[in-house]
Amino acid sequence: MLTLYGDIRSGNCLKVKWLLDWLGRDYRWIEVDILTGGSRTPEFTAMNTAGQVPTLVFADGRPLAQSNAILLTLAESTSLIPVDDYDRAVMLEWLFWEQYSHEPYVAVARFQRAYLGKTAEEIEARLMERGHGALARMEARLSEPGREWLAGTRVSLADLALVAYTRVAHEGGFDLSGYPALRGWIGRVEAAFGIV
Template sequence: MITIYGMRASGNCYKLQLLLDQLGRDYRWVEVDSAHGATRTPEYLAKNPNGKVPLLELEDGRRLAESDAILCWLAEGTPFWPEDAWLRAQTLQWLFFEQYSHEPCIAVARFIRGWLPPDHPRQAELPALLQKGAQVLAVMEQHLAGRDWFVGDRYGIADIALYAYTHCAADGGFDLSTFPNICAWLDRVRAQSGHTAMQISPP
């Protein structure tokens, strides 16, 4: 049995829920409220010294952190992870893009607007995040012109990774209506067999 330690409202955690549900795999979910310090307890730090979610734990005690690394492991041997080496490299390209360019803008803006009070000093970061995030979305919009999926001709973990925070980008103040290719792609992802929605919205 796979155990996932995660926070349902986190896009990084939702990625794993979505893939596992679409694979039809059984798993145990342990809710960890990372927004309120639950990943900084001695008990959790003993499992993941980096103090973040998600975290995958196997019955034999092995653990794996970092959402996109977990996605790759879960997708191994399935249609979600390409057999072709070039397509795998392209998948990794988009996973790195998601973590280093997309998530730091789209997810952080969502966190500031959804979890921090209106008078919090970090609210001042929003204009720059919205500007940078729009540039990231423009890269995605251009890539999706004339294609259905991010890698090859098949839905895969590159799509799942990017979908997780893009589909709720409005929570961070982004207007997706100006990105028609992204909107059409979001609809295609939602139409995939086994798709399940993010289960908890920010407070």
């Protein structure tokens, strides 16, 4: 059986959980409270030296970290990875971009507002500027004629990875009312994966 160590408040952890649920895989969830240092204990860092969640442990005891690496491993040979080489490359592009240009701003602003209790005035202006830049890039992509998904013509891992923090961006102070294509996409991705 698979074991998934994660914090239920984390979009990076939730996207792995959502994929496991969508795949119908049998797994055990172990809650790790990152706010109290749960991923920094000697026991946890012995398993994952980066001290981060999510961490997936396979039945043979081997651990795998980094949410998008876990997604790619679990979704191998499924419809969530496009067959077309170019569409697959575009999916990968969005996965890399998510961790470098979206999550560090949208998710960090959310964490600071929702979990550290910072006010809007206390959030670094650069976080908000770059977060809005990321959301605007997604809006532009999803506003292309006939475009429903980020990569290819059907839902992919790119959509799953990016919906995790985009759907709760408002908790970080990002008003999504000016992003109609993005809001429609969130609904489609949630429906595709049964996310409530």
